[in-house]
Amino acid sequence: MNEAGHEHSSENHSVVGSEQDRLTISRRWLLLKMGIALNAVVGVAITIPVVKYLFAAVKPDEEYKSWVSLGPVANFPVGETRLAKFTNPVRRSWDGETDGVACWVRRVAEREFQVFAINCAHLGCPVRWFPQSQLFMCPCHGGVYYADGSRASGPPERGLFPYEVRVVGDSVQIKAGEMPTLSNSASLVQLGGVKTDASKGDSPCRG
Amino acid sequence: MSRMKRVYSWLDHRLQLGKPLLEMAEHPIPNRTASWWYVFGSAAFTLLMLQIVTGILLALVYVPSAGEAWNSLNFLNHQLTLGWFLRAMHGWGSNFMVAVVLIHMAQVFLFGAYKYPRELTWTLGVFLLLMTLGMAFTGQVMRFDQDAYWGLGIGASILSRVPVVGGSLVHMMLGGPIIAGATLSRFFTLHVFVIPGLMLAFTFLHVWMVLKLGINEWPMPGRVVRRSTYMAEYHELTEKDGRSFVPGGVWKDAVFSAAIIAAVAVCAVVFGPFGPGGQPDPTIIQTVPKPDFFFLWLYAVLSYLPPNLETPFLLIAPVLGIAALLGLPFYASEGEKSWHRRPIAILALTTIAVSWGVLTHLGTYTPWSPHMDAWSGGPAIPARFLRTASPVEREGAVVFQAKQCRNCHSIGGYGGQRGPALDDVATRLTGDQLIRQVLQGGGNMPAYGKNLSPAEVTALVSFLQTLHPANEPSAADAAQSVTGH
Numbered sequence: 001m002n003e004a005g006h007e008h009s010s011e012n013h014s015v016v017g018s019e020q021d022r023l024t025i026s027r028r029w030l031l032l033k034m035g036i037a038l039n040a041v042v043g044v045a046i047t048i049p050v051v052k053y054l055f056a057a058v059k060p061d062e063e064y065k066s067w068v069s070l071g072p073v074a075n076f077p078v079g080e081t082r083l084a085k086f087t088n089p090v091r092r093s094w095d096g097e098t099d100g101v102a103c104w105v106r107r108v109a110e111r112e113f114q115v116f117a118i119n120c121a122h123l124g125c126p127v128r129w130f131p132q133s134q135l136f137m138c139p140c141h142g143g144v145y146y147a148d149g150s151r152a153s154g155p156p157e158r159g160l161f162p163y164e165v166r167v168v169g170d171s172v173q174i175k176a177g178e179m180p181t182l183s184n185s186a187s188l189v190q191l192g193g194v195k196t197d198a199s200k201g202d203s204p205c206r207g
Numbered sequence: 208m209s210r211m212k213r214v215y216s217w218l219d220h221r222l223q224l225g226k227p228l229l230e231m232a233e234h235p236i237p238n239r240t241a242s243w244w245y246v247f248g249s250a251a252f253t254l255l256m257l258q259i260v261t262g263i264l265l266a267l268v269y270v271p272s273a274g275e276a277w278n279s280l281n282f283l284n285h286q287l288t289l290g291w292f293l294r295a296m297h298g299w300g301s302n303f304m305v306a307v308v309l310i311h312m313a314q315v316f317l318f319g320a321y322k323y324p325r326e327l328t329w330t331l332g333v334f335l336l337l338m339t340l341g342m343a344f345t346g347q348v349m350r351f352d353q354d355a356y357w358g359l360g361i362g363a364s365i366l367s368r369v370p371v372v373g374g375s376l377v378h379m380m381l382g383g384p385i386i387a388g389a390t391l392s393r394f395f396t397l398h399v400f401v402i403p404g405l406m407l408a409f410t411f412l413h414v415w416m417v418l419k420l421g422i423n424e425w426p427m428p429g430r431v432v433r434r435s436t437y438m439a440e441y442h443e444l445t446e447k448d449g450r451s452f453v454p455g456g457v458w459k460d461a462v463f464s465a466a467i468i469a470a471v472a473v474c475a476v477v478f479g480p481f482g483p484g485g486q487p488d489p490t491i492i493q494t495v496p497k498p499d500f501f502f503l504w505l506y507a508v509l510s511y512l513p514p515n516l517e518t519p520f521l522l523i524a525p526v527l528g529i530a531a532l533l534g535l536p537f538y539a540s541e542g543e544k545s546w547h548r549r550p551i552a553i554l555a556l557t558t559i560a561v562s563w564g565v566l567t568h569l570g571t572y573t574p575w576s577p578h579m580d581a582w583s584g585g586p587a588i589p590a591r592f593l594r595t596a597s598p599v600e601r602e603g604a605v606v607f608q609a610k611q612c613r614n615c616h617s618i619g620g621y622g623g624q625r626g627p628a629l630d631d632v633a634t635r636l637t638g639d640q641l642i643r644q645v646l647q648g649g650g651n652m653p654a655y656g657k658n659l660s661p662a663e664v665t666a667l668v669s670f671l672q673t674l675h676p677a678n679e680p681s682a683a684d685a686a687q688s689v690t691g692h
Contacts, residue, residue: 057382057389058375064384085490088385095387096274097488098356118492123509124360126492128579133610134658137577139495140361141510142615142625144577144653152653157514178384179360181367183374 061184064090065177070105072170076113081106081129081147084115089177101176103163104129104136106147113172116149117161117180124181127160136160161185231418235449239425241456244318246463247311248417253464254304255410257471258342259403261297269349271395273388273487276351280483295475301346303471305501308339313556316535319544320423322432326536328416331409333532338406340501345398347499351391352483357496359386359394368518386489421445422456426544433541495579503570504563510575574624577614581622589619596673603670606663610655618674626652633675637682641668 070084084105091099104127106114116136118126125140135152136145143154150159161180166173178184219225268287270279283290312332315321321329344362348355363386366376382389424430424444450456485494498506512520546553578585588604596604607613615625622628636644645664648654659667675681 055375055379058378059384061374083490083492088387090384092388094272094274096272096277097486097490098273098385098387098390100488100490101385102490102492118489119360119364122364124364125357125496126489126494128492130611130614132582133612133655135611135653137579137611137614139576139579140357140506142575142577142651146653147658153648153651155510155512155514155517157517179363179377179381179386181364181373181377183367183369183377 061178065175067166067168067173068176070103070115070172070174073107073111073167073172074170076105076107076172078107078110081131083129084172086176102126103174103176104160105172106149111167113165113167114149115163115165115172115174117163117185119161119180120156121151121158121160121182122154122156124179158182232453233451234418234421235445236422236452236456237424237444238448238450238455240422241450241459242425243459243463244314245422245456246460247307247314249457249460250464250467251304251307251311252410252414253467254300254307254471255406257300257468258297258304261293261300262399262403264293265297266399271349271391273351273391276349276391277483277486280350280352284480284483291480292475294480295478296471297346298481299471299474299478301343302500303467303474305339305343307467308336312336313560315423316552316556317546318423318426319432319546319549319552321536321539322542322544323434323437323540324420325416325423326540328413328420329536330533331413331416333529335406335409335413336532337529338402338409341402342398342406343499343501345394345402348391348394349398350482350484351487353485353487353491353494354482354496354498356386356487356489357494358498359390361496361498365521368521418452422452423544426546428543428545428547430545431541431543493579495576497573498570500567504566506573507566507570507575510573576623577625578623579614581613581617582608582611585613585621586619592619592674596670599666600670600673603666603668606659606667607670610659610663610667612667615652629671629674631675631679633672633681634679635682636671637684638668638672639684640682641671 066089068086068089070086075084076082082105083102085100085102088095088099088101102118104116104118106116108114116127120127120138120140120143122138122141122143125138127136127138127143127145129136134147136147136149138144138154138156141155143156144152145156145160146152148159149162151157162185163174163176163180165175215225265283268279268283268290270276280294283294285291315329315332344358347358359381363377363380366380367373369376378384380390380393381387382393421441424441430440481499485491497503508520509517543549588608593601593604607618612629613622615623617624617628618630632641642664644650644652645659645667646654646656648656655664672681
């Protein structure tokens with residue numbers, strides 16, 4: 001206690017002291033400013049890699065997407081819409097079941113396919129296909145789509161998200177890898193219906 | 208000097224905490240403020256402590272990995288001694304905490320406590336509310352089941368609507384292109400490190416200001432807050448008509464906190480833990496995702512908004528709402544505190560409370576959702592609708608059932624509520640109108656024109672035309688009765 005008190009009073013003395021002391025103090029402030037500046041430099045230097053690390057998951061959509069096989073063509077009878085499952089091409093060993101993805105495959109003709117994301121275009125809930133009424137229905141807010149994926153009713157502003165699809169040899173392949181949302185799939189909308197047999201299941205209200 | 212006192216003075220000589228703590232304990236509070244109305248803040252604090260303790264205990268066992276989280280929760284529920292109880296305490300503690308924080312906020316608002324000089328206390332409180340809700344949402348994700356999985360999907364879908372940067376925000380939120388291991392890891396970090404750390408810091412400042420500035424006095428009509436005179440008036444009040452915080456006010460806090468913790472424990476024992484529900488396998492699509500209780504209102508809002516208003520609402524309304532809450536104490540930092548003189552405040556609070564209650568109630572039974580199994584899983588169309596039906600009409604009933612009409616339309620008290628009940632549809636629509644509605648849809652109904660054969664339409668409509676009470680005629684086209692066609 002005594003020691004501390006003594007030190008304190010000597011500090012006081014130097015504050016009110018001579019020109020020499022004032023110079024000492026301004027030098028101490030300068031050293032502090034230098035310390036702050038040094039911290040700023042080091043901080044910025046460290047922040048850059050930290051930010052890069054934080055944003056590592058932000059990539060262009062194409063970097064996440066690749067062609068995935070949904071199985072042989074024969075699994076999908078012509079004129080029917082069936083659920084297909086695949087493992088997401090971008091995955092980690094600790095993903096568990098969550099690396100599985102489902103999609104709806106509609107075989108329009110012998111070599112013509114439409115593949116829709118399972119996710120409702122409203123808020124991403126999984127839509128279900130009802131072959132009897134030829135409709136997709138969403139259990140969350142009641143979005144309904146026709147067989148060709150176009151919007152029928154409910155809150156969605158657009159049709160189901162379509163995947164790019166191709167047939168290579170015997171297998172149906174889609175370009176997948178990302179959860180389809182309005183931000184990465186909206187550009188795939190083909191106004192006026194997808195290039196398919198427009199006489200079946202399409203909305204009669206569309207031009 | 209007794210031994211205890213010697214230990215105390217040895218400690219205090221080094222800690223130097225005795226004097227400031229004593230000052231806090233003895234600071235005067237207005238007599239009328241030592242009321243049961245002022246116990247919610249301390250109760251929220253107690254619940255935060257409960258959540259931290261139970262959360263740490265759960266983290267001893269829980270595995271924050273997408274592949275194992277669900278299994279470890281089931282292990283906690285069924286195999287580990289009293290693991291279910293800790294999960295239930297943490298789950299019910301979170302429900303109680305959201306409720307108590309909201310009640311605390313409503314009380315503070317009603318009592319005008321956000322006015323000068325307590326503006327910043329309110330501002331920090333708003334952030335604490337947001338963080339409490341953030342904990343509730345990230346906590347639902349920890350329960351890594353189907354609802355958690357699709358809840359994340361809804362979150363990502365909302366974020367994707369942000370212009371320009373939506374896609375990047377989704378990648379940031381999910382930690383990758385899909386909801387998977389990286390997603391759970393970052394939500395675990397938010398739920399366990401980031402938000403609780405911030406909450407503790409904010410809570411410390413919030414309580415510090417309450418103790419330093421003094422608790423809000425009981426609002427009296429006519430006692431107007433003015434910046435120039437308030438501090439002097441407040442100190443005069445606490446001196447003339449006040450008491451020391453300990454024990455004069457704090458004993459009620461202690462009693463209520465104990466009661467709240469007891470209530471959480473009783474709920475935990477009686478109702479048990481929340482979930483986990485189905486396993487988080489995104490390829491299992493037989494699921495009806497639903498958010499936890501405190502987000503049901505939002506779920507309801509999203510089904511009732513017109514589609515083209517949704518994105519603006521989702522992106523603008525939260526910003527405006529939070530800005531209004533933050534701006535409130537700066538807009539109204541002076542003036543009347545008493546609810547007798549603040550009709551707009553009462554009206555605003557009542558409106559919000561009633562809207563919240565109604566939307567939450569709707570969210571509990573989701574009349575906007577189709578009942579996905581109503582066409583195949585429920586009771587058949589009651590015999591009374593078919594007793595006198597012709598073969599065509601009976602065929603129509605089969606079409607009605609087989610084409611999932613019942614997923615959205617109830618008949619005989621069973622079916623979806625998305626569309627109107629059809630028990631007496633023939634009194635509202637004529638045959639022609641029924642045909643038009645079935646073929647072209649409209650009014651939120653899909654068009655069945657290309658999904659039904661002409662024969663099916665004829666059968667369906669002839670069945671629908673029989674659906675009217677015996678004592679009420681079916682709807683008729685007035686023009687046809689005049690012209691005789």
